[in-house]
Amino acid sequence: MLDIKLVRxxxxxxxxxxGNRNFNTAVIDEVLKxxxxxREQRTRLEQKQQALNAASKAVGMWMGKLKKDPxxxxxxxxxDALGKTPKGPDEAKEELRLFGDQISNIDxxxxxxxxxxxxxxxxxxxxxxxxxxxxxxxxxxVVRKTWxxxxxxAFKPKPxxxxxxxxxxxxxxxxxxxxxxxxxxxxxxxxxERALINLYIDFHTRENxxxxxxxxxxxxxxxxxxxxxxxxxxxxMYQLGKGDExxxxxxxxxPLTSVHADSVLDKEQLPIRYCAFTPCFxxxxxxxxxxxxxxxxxxxxxxxxxxVTTTPDKSxxxxxxxxxxxxxxxxxxxLPYRRLELCTGDIGFGAARCYDLEVYAVGVEKWLxxxxxxxxxxxxxxxxxxRFKDADKQNKLCHTLNGSGLALPRVMIGILENxxxxxxxxxxxxxxxxYYGKEFL
RNA sequence: GGAGGAGUGGCAGAGUGGUCGAUUGCGGCGGUUUUGAAAACCGCUGUGGGCUUCGGCUCACCGGGGGUUCGAAUCCCUCCUCCUCCGCCA
Numbered sequence: 001m002l003d004i005k006l007v008r009x010x011x012x013x014x015x016x017x018x019g020n021r022n023f024n025t026a027v028i029d030e031v032l033k034x035x036x037x038x039r040e041q042r043t044r045l046e047q048k049q050q051a052l053n054a055a056s057k058a059v060g061m062w063m064g065k066l067k068k069d070p071x072x073x074x075x076x077x078x079x080d081a082l083g084k085t086p087k088g089p090d091e092a093k094e095e096l097r098l099f100g101d102q103i104s105n106i107d108x109x110x111x112x113x114x115x116x117x118x119x120x121x122x123x124x125x126x127x128x129x130x131x132x133x134x135x136x137x138x139x140x141x142v143v144r145k146t147w148x149x150x151x152x153x154a155f156k157p158k159p160x161x162x163x164x165x166x167x168x169x170x171x172x173x174x175x176x177x178x179x180x181x182x183x184x185x186x187x188x189x190x191x192x193e194r195a196l197i198n199l200y201i202d203f204h205t206r207e208n209x210x211x212x213x214x215x216x217x218x219x220x221x222x223x224x225x226x227x228x229x230x231x232x233x234x235x236x237m238y239q240l241g242k243g244d245e246x247x248x249x250x251x252x253x254x255p256l257t258s259v260h261a262d263s264v265l266d267k268e269q270l271p272i273r274y275c276a277f278t279p280c281f282x283x284x285x286x287x288x289x290x291x292x293x294x295x296x297x298x299x300x301x302x303x304x305x306x307x308v309t310t311t312p313d314k315s316x317x318x319x320x321x322x323x324x325x326x327x328x329x330x331x332x333x334x335l336p337y338r339r340l341e342l343c344t345g346d347i348g349f350g351a352a353r354c355y356d357l358e359v360y361a362v363g364v365e366k367w368l369x370x371x372x373x374x375x376x377x378x379x380x381x382x383x384x385x386x387r388f389k390d391a392d393k394q395n396k397l398c399h400t401l402n403g404s405g406l407a408l409p410r411v412m413i414g415i416l417e418n419x420x421x422x423x424x425x426x427x428x429x430x431x432x433x434x435y436y437g438k439e440f441l
Numbered sequence: 442g443g444a445g446g447a448g449u450g451g452c453a454g455a456g457u458g459g460u461c462g463a464u465u466g467c468g469g470c471g472g473u474u475u476u477g478a479a480a481a482c483c484g485c486u487g488u489g490g491g492c493u494u495c496g497g498c499u500c501a502c503c504g505g506g507g508g509u510u511c512g513a514a515u516c517c518c519u520c521c522u523c524c525u526c527c528g529c530c531a
Contacts, residue, residue, distance in 0.1 A: 061460080
């Protein structure tokens with residue numbers, strides 16, 4: 001969520017940033033209008049509350065005095081609050097009750113205003129960082145680096161859905177059990193799935209200083225609001241019915257971001273680096289028919305996620321480090337990749353800056369997104385109330401970052417397609433030999 | 442699933458209708474003392490919002506939400522979480 005103060009004080013800069021995202025800034029004007037009204041009413045309310053509080057206290061003392069002295073005068077606070085002098089405590093109470101009702105009404109109205117402001121602000125994406133290239137859609141993304149080269153074959157390389165048949169990729173079985181987009185793996189590929197997960201987690205915990213976590217796979221609504229998936233992306237979520245108002249997580253980012261929600265961290269604890277393996281559940285609404293062949297885009301997939309909580313002055317640096325962690329994994333897996341910096345028109349909802357890592361797969365002849373590393377600055381932290389105590393003893397919002405390290409299916413596609421030979425055999429990269437137990441699938 | 446108990450400031454732990462935003466202890470910060478340190482003593486020490494002549498003023502917050510009352514941490518309803526016991530079951 002954006003800081004309402006920032007919206008108020010730097011309206012033009014906010015609008016420019018959001019405009020670069022193709023976001024309709026009319027909402028900003030609505031928010032400002034509501035905010036002005038909200039503050040005006042709030043001041044009015046507080047004056048009345050102050051008068052009522054003083055009068056209520058005075059009632060108690062007055063009643064005490066009346067017991068000893070039936071002629072005790074009406075306290076000034078009561079007369080001030082009511083604008084007149086009641087005859088006795090009963091009349092005072094009755095009048096104060098009416099006064100209280102009046103206050104409740106204003107309070108309710110302000111509550112409504114507050115909700116309207118919040119609802120609108122929650123639909124506003126993060127401001128892109130000054131470093132994020134300006135562009136209107138994915139064509140504006142910038143390739144920042146490339147690593148490795150796509151293998152050249154004397155034969156026509158097969159796509160993974162053909163190769164996979166021999167190694168236990170059973171799309172029909174998954175379809176029968178759950179529907180399309182739920183792949184079933186048997187034998188070699190099931191084992192490869194597990195080997196990859198272990199390699200990833202071991203790498204991050206041993207080499208990169210991440211703490212391994214195991215998280216719930218179903219979460220409350222507010223957990224999804226914290227990290228920014230809701231209320232905006234309701235149609236992307238799988239939700240449980242029957243009185244269980246739980247959602248299946250679309251990424252481990254969701255539970256990990258909420259680990260420190262609503263708390264104030266010591267500056268010395270930061271940065272906090274977590275990684276976790278989870279299955280990810282996504283409806284992929286609106287993506288039907290688009291690159292869905294084989295396991296290019298599925299409703300359930302495995303992913304290891306990295307998540308960092310840090311101070312604002314360190315987040316840019318952490319973003320580079322985090323991205324490198326994912327890249328090093330790809331290098332370990334000997335997969336040719338490129339780093340794309342997403343432009344303002346293509347960057348994710350809560351991100352200020354984002355790198356996508358793409359692997360080139362020779363069978364499908366495409367660059368496949370296997371990781372997305374984002375700096376959310378204080379956007380998630382404001383929603384989730386993740387703060388730290390700064391040197392000046394002020395509580396300040398943390399910065400959060402996360403990145404895939406890595407998503408499984410497309411890495412599996414890369415391994416299958418790029419390491420095939422004319423006989424359809426697949427030789428695994430060295431790093432996997434110990435994890436898989438063999439050199440070949 | 443059934444029956445109980447509990448959720449208060451960084452932590453521990455009082456408070457059961459009226460100057461309570463909250464006694465006290467620990468921790469933290471500042472000071473006195475000391476060659477230095479410790480100890481002792483004194484003072485300060487929650488969060489968020491609104492207004493501000495930038496000196497402050499003010500409102501809300503005692504797990505979340507709602508209610509009763511002139512007035513609620515305190516009474517009522519409801520939800521959440523944790524603990525204990527019973528039952529059932531990987």
